[in-house]
Amino acid sequence: MVRDKVATRLYVEDDLANGQIIGLDQGRAHFLRTVLRLKAGARVALFNGRHGEWSAVLEGLGKGWASLAIGDQRRVQVAEPDLWLVFAPIKRGRIDFLIEKATELGCSELHPAMTRFTAMDRVNTDRLAANAREAAEQCERLSVPQVRTPHDLDKLIAAWPAERHLLVCAERRDAAPIADSLADARTAGLVEQPWAVLIGPEGGFADHEFAALSRLPRARFVGLGPRILRADTAGIAALTCWQAWLGDWRHHPEVRSDL
Structure with a gap:
């Protein structure tokens, strides 16, 4: 090479x-x-x-x-993490920032999800795809994440792939600290498996959405610390934790020969 x-x-x-x-x-x-x-x-x-x-x-x-x-x-082409980000759409400047950082953090697919309390009713997926492509070009990854068409969260849950693990970032008393949950997943050998991170709207999930998510056999409710995070911050924080515990941050970085 x-x-x-x-x-x-x-x-x-x-x-x-x-x-x-x-x-x-x-x-x-x-x-x-x-x-x-x-x-x-x-x-x-x-x-x-x-x-x-x-x-x-x-x-x-x-x-x-x-x-x-x-x-x-x-x-050469290398395998990359099979990691989705499912997120409730937020305002333009912040959603652009989220897409850029999710690309840099190695997401393979980006799924806008319309929830009960989502404030935005339209998503410009062409613009988001362009943001993802530009971020991939700049961060030297070898692929560009796919930006999916927005769907209602209820429909996404109903069609959720049985083999895909899901981290639900939620402000709940029964939510485990994200580091503990990911450490348990690593101990259980769940490193080379498909995962997704779900970030809700800043108004939180509705009760019926929590109930539907609770029925997913591979869903884990996790907390992101004692402070209330904006949706874009929460997404970046959760993806960073996942990469550190289960993703390709566990490997030694490639040695660059052109530096």
């Missing part, structure tokens, strides 16, 4: 292989030409979530177009 210096990283949907020529859409071409002010011959990195990361040379670009010649592979 080669780790030469590159001007930027881009997510593309094309297959990636040595010697292949690919074109970029107008938006990405504009980014390279007008924002980064790159010229022909500049080196960039490409990834698609399937074939690892590849170096590429900017062969040419103009107004609304750019072509790239793919060179050598920089990194």
Whole structure:
């Protein structure tokens, strides 16, 4: 693998292989030409979530177009945690922040869930997907989390996969400290299994939502300490704890050869 210096990283949907020529859409071409002010011959990195990361040379670009010649592979594709974030939508600036940080923290899917007390009634999933893609490009992960269509929480619970564990972040007296719950899960060997973190609205969950969640066999109610956290803070805190106890933060970081 080669780790030469590159001007930027881009997510593309094309297959990636040595010697292949690919074109970029107008938006990405504009980014390279007008924002980064790159010229022909500049080196960039490409990834698609399937074939690892590849170096590429900017062969040419103009107004609304750019072509790239793919060179050598920089990194092979690796398995990433199967971790969902299910969250009640919040105001625009804070939801954008949450999506960015959830991407950096390794989520594989992002599920907006409309709850009884959700204050927002519309979610711009295209904007959220763009935020996730940009965050993935910047944090050097090899995939981009999928942003799912919003669904009512009741429907998500009814269709919940039987094999997926669920951390329900809730202000309840019977909620275990999140560190204790994750430590128990690690001791039980639940590291390489699918998980999800659920963050409710700032008004909390309704009684019937708590009842439905309690019936899920792999749901764990956890608390996030003595202070009341905003929804976006709670999401980041819970994902951080999960990564530290069960996720890929347990592994040694990759040694960079291009530093």
